[in-house]
Amino acid sequence: MGYSSGNGPISLDIDYKNxxxxxxxxxxxxxxxxxxxxxxxxxMTPLQSCSQCDNGNLWVTGGKTTTFRNITYIxxxxxxxxxxxxxxxxxxDVDGSLTNPALSLISPSPAxxxxxxxxxxxxxxxxxxxxxxLSSPLWNDSSFCDSPLRAILFANAMPAFVFAQxxxxxxxxxxxx
Amino acid sequence: xxxxxxxxxxxxxxxxxKHSMDIPGSxxxxxxxxxxxxxxxxxxxxxxHLSLAPSRLWTEKDAVVLRFNYSAYRExxxxxxxxxxxxxxxxxxxxxxxxxxxxxxxxxxFLDKNSSYLFVCVSGRNKTIREWTDINGIKCMxxxxxxxNTAVTK
Numbered sequence: 001m002g003y004s005s006g007n008g009p010i011s012l013d014i015d016y017k018n019x020x021x022x023x024x025x026x027x028x029x030x031x032x033x034x035x036x037x038x039x040x041x042x043x044m045t046p047l048q049s050c051s052q053c054d055n056g057n058l059w060v061t062g063g064k065t066t067t068f069r070n071i072t073y074i075x076x077x078x079x080x081x082x083x084x085x086x087x088x089x090x091x092x093d094v095d096g097s098l099t100n101p102a103l104s105l106i107s108p109s110p111a112x113x114x115x116x117x118x119x120x121x122x123x124x125x126x127x128x129x130x131x132x133x134l135s136s137p138l139w140n141d142s143s144f145c146d147s148p149l150r151a152i153l154f155a156n157a158m159p160a161f162v163f164a165q166x167x168x169x170x171x172x173x174x175x176x177x
Numbered sequence: 178x179x180x181x182x183x184x185x186x187x188x189x190x191x192x193x194x195k196h197s198m199d200i201p202g203s204x205x206x207x208x209x210x211x212x213x214x215x216x217x218x219x220x221x222x223x224x225x226h227l228s229l230a231p232s233r234l235w236t237e238k239d240a241v242v243l244r245f246n247y248s249a250y251r252e253x254x255x256x257x258x259x260x261x262x263x264x265x266x267x268x269x270x271x272x273x274x275x276x277x278x279x280x281x282x283x284x285x286x287f288l289d290k291n292s293s294y295l296f297v298c299v300s301g302r303n304k305t306i307r308e309w310t311d312i313n314g315i316k317c318m319x320x321x322x323x324x325x326n327t328a329v330t331k
Contacts, residue, residue, distance in 0.1 A: 062191075088188070117207075145209055151231070153205040153229070158224060168187075170215070171215045
C-alpha cells in the first residue's frame with residue numbers, strides 16, 4: 001500500500017517522494033507472488049531493484065534475478081520501476097502481470113506476453129521483435145524481452161592487475177563473424 | 178565493422194568488498210538466449226585465465242555463444258568445468274566446427290586461429306547447478322618459439 005485513501009500526508013509528492021513499495025534483494029532467487037501495489041503517488045515507485053546496492057560496502061556484481069507472478073497495480077500515478085545504480089538486475093515475469101502496463105508502449109504488441117523478462121536497457125539486448133526498448137521514464141529505460149534473460153558472471157580474469165577496474169564490453173552479433 | 182559506443186554494453190568492474198559476500202573482481206550482466214555475443218575488455222586486453230559462471234537459473238532451453246577475440250599469441254585454450262571445488266578433468270575437447278547456441282552444451286568451444294576468435298558456449302545443457310567454466314589461454318605448449326639466447330654449439 002502506497003498511501004491510504006483519506007489518510008495520506010498533506011504534501012504527498014513531497015513527503016512520500018522516492019518511497020518504494022518493494023525493493024528486491026542483492027541475491028538470486030527471490031520470488032514475489034500474489035502482490036498488489038495500491039495508491040502510489042507521482043513521486044512514489046512500486047518496484048526497485050537491488051537493495052542497498054548504492055552502498056559501496058554492500059553492492060554486488062549484478063545479474064541478480066527476481067521472479068514475479070500475479071502482480072496487480074491499482075492507482076499508480078508515477079513510474080513503475082527504478083533500477084538501482086548499476087542497472088544489471090533481471091525481473092522475470094511468469095504470467096505477464098508485472099509488465100502488463102508496459103505493453104501499451106510496444107508497437108506492434110509482442111506475441112509473447114508471459115514468461116517474459118525486463119531489465120535495464122543495454123545495447124547488447126537489441127533484438128528486433130524479441131527485445132523492445134522501453135525508453136519511457138515510467139519503466140526507467142528498460143528492455144522488455146520475450147523470454148527469460150539469464151545472467152553470466154565473468155570472474156578471475158588474469159593477469160589480475162591488468163583487468164582490475166577494467167570495463168567489460170558486450171555486443172550482440174547478428175552473425176558470428 | 179566499426180563498433181561505436183552505441184553498439185556496446187559497457188559494464189564497469191565494481192570493487193566488491195569482503196562483506197558484500199559477492200565475487201570480487203567480476204562482471205555480470207543479462208544475456209538473451211539463442212544468440213552470439215562478442216565480449217572484450219577496453220584496450221583489447223587478452224586474458225590468460227577467465228572463469229564463466231552462468232547463474233543457477235539456466236535451463237536446458239538456454240544457451241548463448243560468447244566470442245572472445247585475441248591479439249596475443251595463443252597456441253591453444255584449455256577449458257574445463259569447475260565444480261565441487263575442483264577442476265573437472267579431462268579438459269573439454271574442442272569442437273571442429275563453430276558452436277551453435279541452438280544445440281551446444283555448456284563448455285563447448287571452437288577456436289578459430291585464422292580469425293583469432295575463441296567461441297565458448299554457455300548453456301544450461303549438461304550443466305550442474307553451481308558449475309563454472311574455467312578457460313586458460315596457453316601461449317605455447319607444443320610449438321614454443323626457440324629462445325633467441327640459445328647458444329649455438331659447433
